[in-house]
Amino acid sequence: MTSILVLTFGLVAATVLIHTAFLTLSMKWLSGLNTGHERNFNFWPLTWLFVRLVWILLVSHTAQIVIWACFYYWGGAISYFESAVYFSGVTYTTIGYGDLVVPPPWRIIATVEGLTGIVMCSLSAAFFFSVMTRLFLDRQP
Template sequence: MYSSIFFAWGLAAITVVVHAVGLALMLRFLDHRGNVLMRQLGAISMRLVWVACYMVLLHLLAISIWGTFYVWQECLPDFETAFYFSGVTYATIGYGDVLLGKPWRLFGLMEGLTGILMCGLSTGVFFAVVNHIYQFIHTKNDDDHQS
């Protein structure tokens, strides 16, 4: 029981680290890209699509880590089933067609809680990116009107 809690907390911590590092790298990349073209609708759309796809990849990486653990511990029969279960649990969809056995049920709870926190973090960062674009456009428009 206690080793299960230790592993569940460990996986949650790994998930948070993956997102923290991934989001930090993404923000650094966006900072270096600059905002030169952020007045064009196509450039804004492409940036938001890129950010969304990058975040989805971060979530898929986290889901893969949990799924790999389930296969390693023989909680689920194969990686496809483990990845499916992990994705449904992480996103808190919870179809219930694949379940963990009694000694592992705590992992589903921990993965769901961690997943919803990471989805919330991604939503917050996505909102910050949109706000940054809006502020850039608003500032540029004010500068153009004052000239």
Template sequence: MFIQLVIATLMVLVTVIIHLVGLAVLVRILRSHSRLFQSPRILPISLLIGAAMGIVAIHTVEIWVYALLYDGIGAFRTFEEALYFSTVTYSTIGYGDVVMRREWRILGSIEGANGILMLGWSTAFLVSLLSQLRLLGHDWLSRGKD
């Protein structure tokens, strides 16, 4: 059990670093993009689409890192099973149709907790972006009160 906790702690650290670096790169890309597209109509939509796609890419990398770990330690028969398990665990869907070998299941549960934190961090990033683009306080919320 101790080795699982050590590996899980290292994986949480790795995913936090991936997420931090990924969001920093994404911010730089979005800033350079906003200089290229000055149109007030195109800019917010393109920034949101770009941010969403960037966040999906960051989460994909994190899921694949877990899957590669599972494949490396032999927790599943095939890499496809490892990737599937990692995806449903990270996203906390947890179908239960593919289960990890008993001696590694604590590691899998910590991936679920880690996924919740990383998805929450991404949500906060998107809300912050919406706020900076002033897309949260539009008059469409008060229409019909006239």
């Protein structure tokens, strides 16, 4: 049981590390853009900016899901890697269809993955909102 908890906390740390790295890269990328000096709202440039930002966030979440899936697969909880990625995805996003289940010792890890996914998705939403707010405030007279 102790080894499962240590593994779980390691997975949480890896998830936070990946997400923080992507957010840091996103902030550096955004700070290099010339987005705040115009006083008008240009629909297409802003839309394209947000599309790219969402892509970055989705790549980050996908990488995190794959990390969890690797542990389910390598640990023998799920036999096929594609199934492990699917299970990890529906667990991380808290969809939880229930069509795939893991053995009892792995259920603790799956539960923590769901909680971690909620926090990471919330962090992405907060980051996205803060970017939108900053862009809106930069365009105020």
